[in-house]
Amino acid sequence: MTIVMTHRDWFDLVLHFATLSMLSVGGAITTAPDMHRFLVDGRHWMTDPQFSASIAIAQSAPGPNVLFVALMGWNVGLNAGGLPLAAFGLTLAMLGIMLPSTTLTYLAARWGQANRELRGVRAFKQGMAPIVVALLVATGWILATGGNYTMRNWPLWLVTGVTTVIVWRTRLHLLWLLGAGALLGWFGLV
């Protein structure tokens, strides 16, 4: 796929990602459907397989999942003409998705730390504890089931369940578990 990116197009890309940045409560991945609408369906800057692969690669790589956005910019640049433009697109995409939310979070963090004895701040931080703890368990649940409960997936659920108990109750290094999961999958056991 070959496309032409004007200065205006790059500007639109940054602007779109910056807007999504402010909306990405719960993580950048929650904005992926809108990115698909914009990059693939709307502007035709990348193909659907490129979009899916960007997410798959970022999720299989170490580090925060937000890096899938970097690969979006990378692929748009690649389509527009080679590795230098790909690096350019990656930089713009990351600046767009990161700058607004990180600025806001930094200001909120400083304010919260400066006013940590305020009753309202203490009520927020302590009050949210049951919610955010449950959100973690719920996230694990959603990742494990993927939204469908077909019994065919029981080996995967077993892996998730056993991992949960081991991590909860022991101090085994997490990379051993990831390695074991990779091996089970490699040999087609799960």
Place this chain on the structure above:
Amino acid sequence: MSFPSAAPLPAEPERRPQPESLTDLFVSFTVMALQGFGGVLAVVQRELVEKKGWLTREEFIEEWSVAQIMPGPNVVNLAIVLGARYFGLRGAMVAVAGMLAVPLLVVVALALVYAQYAGNPHVAGALRGMGAVAAGLITATGLKLSGALKKHPLGVGMAALLAVATFVAIALLRLPLIWVLLGLGGVACALTWRKIAP
């Protein structure tokens, strides 16, 4: 953070472990990010709370609340909050750079080789297996942190009720996150506000 009556006098030197320098902060976050397949949070919790002792379980949940409610990637937000806590703006920028810089290079390298292995069933299977493990890591992190709810100002019963309601809303009913944060989160904060009268 509160100061219970048993806390040491302010005159005494604090002996809490904390990052020694910006370099320490950068390296720590890079090492954590590079271990985080399918999510970095489980690694961050284990390293910072259980190994390094920079934060107690309660402090970790409090900082995570801020990271969770703000827009943006949660673990990156957590890096900002923690970096700012120790070294201000420079700390926040260094922690984020640690979280992103090296993993960014890794992900680009993966993108360059991915095309050759995309169709390989072994590779697809390995990714599926790692995904199932990653789901377990995040679940276990939540279960470990849930122990902190025993000391919650609302009492363990009310805290557990709010937690179960959140789990049902998100995991089973699949309600949008923003409504759960505003709705159940708002109720939880309001109740706590009443409870912790000055």
